[in-house]
Amino acid sequence: MARSVGRIFSGFRCFGxxxxxxxxxxxxxxxxxxxxxxxxxxxxxxxxxFARKPRDFSLPNSxxxxxxxxxxxxxxxxxxxxxxxxxxxxxxxTRLPSYNRTLKYATGGVYLSKIIQSKARLFTxxxxxxxxxxxxxxxxxxxxxxxxxxxxxxxxxxxxxGHVHGGAIATMIDTxxxxxxxxxxxxxxxxxxxxxxxxxxxxxxxxxxESILDKEDGRKIYISCRVTSTDGSKLHTEATALFLxxxxxxxxxx
Amino acid sequence: MARSVGRIFSGFRCFGxxxxxxxxxxxxxxxxxxxxxxxxxxxxxxxxxFARKPRDFSLPNSxxxxxxxxxxxxxxxxxxxxxxxxxxxxxxxTRLPSYNRTLKYATGGVYLSKIIQSKARLFTxxxxxxxxxxxxxxxxxxxxxxxxxxxxxxxxxxxxxGHVHGGAIATMIDTxxxxxxxxxxxxxxxxxxxxxxxxxxxxxxxxxxESILDKEDGRKIYISCRVTSTDGSKLHTEATALFLxxxxxxxxxx
Numbered sequence: 001m002a003r004s005v006g007r008i009f010s011g012f013r014c015f016g017x018x019x020x021x022x023x024x025x026x027x028x029x030x031x032x033x034x035x036x037x038x039x040x041x042x043x044x045x046x047x048x049x050f051a052r053k054p055r056d057f058s059l060p061n062s063x064x065x066x067x068x069x070x071x072x073x074x075x076x077x078x079x080x081x082x083x084x085x086x087x088x089x090x091x092x093x094t095r096l097p098s099y100n101r102t103l104k105y106a107t108g109g110v111y112l113s114k115i116i117q118s119k120a121r122l123f124t125x126x127x128x129x130x131x132x133x134x135x136x137x138x139x140x141x142x143x144x145x146x147x148x149x150x151x152x153x154x155x156x157x158x159x160x161x162g163h164v165h166g167g168a169i170a171t172m173i174d175t176x177x178x179x180x181x182x183x184x185x186x187x188x189x190x191x192x193x194x195x196x197x198x199x200x201x202x203x204x205x206x207x208x209x210e211s212i213l214d215k216e217d218g219r220k221i222y223i224s225c226r227v228t229s230t231d232g233s234k235l236h237t238e239a240t241a242l243f244l245x246x247x248x249x250x251x252x253x254x
Numbered sequence: 255m256a257r258s259v260g261r262i263f264s265g266f267r268c269f270g271x272x273x274x275x276x277x278x279x280x281x282x283x284x285x286x287x288x289x290x291x292x293x294x295x296x297x298x299x300x301x302x303x304f305a306r307k308p309r310d311f312s313l314p315n316s317x318x319x320x321x322x323x324x325x326x327x328x329x330x331x332x333x334x335x336x337x338x339x340x341x342x343x344x345x346x347x348t349r350l351p352s353y354n355r356t357l358k359y360a361t362g363g364v365y366l367s368k369i370i371q372s373k374a375r376l377f378t379x380x381x382x383x384x385x386x387x388x389x390x391x392x393x394x395x396x397x398x399x400x401x402x403x404x405x406x407x408x409x410x411x412x413x414x415x416g417h418v419h420g421g422a423i424a425t426m427i428d429t430x431x432x433x434x435x436x437x438x439x440x441x442x443x444x445x446x447x448x449x450x451x452x453x454x455x456x457x458x459x460x461x462x463x464e465s466i467l468d469k470e471d472g473r474k475i476y477i478s479c480r481v482t483s484t485d486g487s488k489l490h491t492e493a494t495a496l497f498l499x500x501x502x503x504x505x506x507x508x
Contacts, residue, residue, distance in 0.1 A: 101412065119409045120410070120412040120415070120416070120457055121409065121412055122412055122413070123410065123411045123412055123413060123418075123419035123421060123422050124421070126381070126411075126412075127380070127381070133380065155373045155374040155375065156374070156375045156377065156380035157377045157380070158355065158374040158375055158376055158380075159376070160443070161374070162374070164377075165376070165377035165378070165425065166425075166428045166432070166447065167377060167378070167421065167422075167425025167426070167427075167428040168377050168421075168425065170421055170424035170428065170447060171419065171420075171421025171424065172421070173421075174413075174419070174421040174424065175421060178420070189414070189451065190420040190451050191450070192448070192450050192451070193420065193424060193447075193448075193449045193451075194446070194447075194448045194449075195424075195447045195448075196445065197443065197444050197445055197446070197447075203374055
């Protein structure tokens with residue numbers, strides 16, 4: 001899925017704009033191997049630098065409801081290689097693993113020593129109790145450059161009574177579109193997020209979050225996103241997001 | 255601060271747009287007294303319906319750092335009534351209490367029975383361990399119709415390694431602007447959130463989030479917001495938000 005091991009930093013998402021003109025560090029960093037906080041697919045390429053295998057939060061657990069499981073099974077079936085003799089369905093998705101903090105498992109020299117904070121956890125995976133907050137799995141379809149995320153909203157995400165907080169919805173949109181952008185380019189940061197809330201999402205609901213690439217323009221990546229009911233009949237939220245490719249050094253300087 | 259007890263629902267924030275034309279339930283609901291998930295100032299008016307006093311998360315705890323405490327003390331001093339004989343500083347702020355879920359403490363008939371979910375918790379207050387996620391307190395200045403929020407970002411809010419997740423920043427912006435809107439009007443919902451990320455926020459930082467009312471136009475409330483370093487010298491994020499006044503029945507129908 002990612003285009004090369006040299007792009008391992010492409011999951012290294014940032015949140016804020018940075019000065020233009022600094023040369024990307026892709027070449028410089030390509031040999032520094034560590035997992036990032038974003039969903040990555042290259043875990044199999046990096047077994048030696050992990051102290052132990054981290055938990056993959058994108059796999060089913062007992063809290064996943066019927067809708068979540070049905071959609072997961074649907075995309076998972078489409079992510080399998082076409083078996084010999086079977087008809088190729090032509091729609092190939094890849095599930096993206098997801099961790100709560102993987103830098104702590106890695107070693108990597110001066111860059112890592114500056115940014116490792118052992119207690120830190122990815123915002124969307126900071127509660128381990130299954131089903132209480134963000135349950136989600138992201139699939140990526142490379143031929144169409146689009147993502148589909150199945151999201152089940154737990155009872156700890158409340159905004160208005162009985163409904164999901166607008167910030168939690170924005171968080172999932174940022175997560176899906178940011179993951180999408182990071183699969184297309186070097187490390188990225190969110191520059192803009194523009195979210196239109198169309199109808200509230202009840203707590204406990206499962207929804208579908210789909211993102212598509214609108215365009216790439218130099219360092220800019222434009223992605224749009226829709227949050228709908230799982231059958232697509234009800235629109236909950238629409239959003240656009242702009243990401244900038246950055247160099248890792250930007251974060252380290254701050 | 256709130257203009258009348260009849261506006262007790264004004265903290266009842268929703269997230270998503272709703273059909274126009276439904277008559278507001280302000281009159282109908284003004285006698286239904288219950289605390290909402292948003293910051294409210296009318297807690298003193300509602301002592302009888304609470305089973306026990308909930309924890310106010312906007313008060314200092316041991317995790318608050320020096321910057322957080324300095325700013326808290328600054329606004330807190332300005333929130334006190336001017337003592338007799340002292341000069342009126344002319345800048346009067348009010349601290350807004352904040353709870354993790356207060357509907358569970360209330361009783362209120364059919365409306366409440368539909369929306370009470372005993373396990374639900376406000377997204378920004380769903381982790382009780384002090385200092386690990388969102389530590390914040392919001393102050394409101396009524397004469398200028400503006401809010402100031404002091405926000406200390408814990409290590410469970412990570413996005414890019416060592417930095418606050420863009421979704422967590424959007425969540426705080428939605429929280430501050432939504433609280434602001436709810437103080438000006440009947441129950442509101444977020445219709446749009448447009449966030450520009452200018453520079454990343456390191457985990458553990460304390461920042462200042464300030465919101466001002468841009469305009470009110472019928473049911474629409476436009477608010478803009480800036481996230482800066484505590485001395486205002488560094489801009490982290492800028493945002494605009496649009497809220498719609500709604501009737502409580504909108505949520506109950508969904």
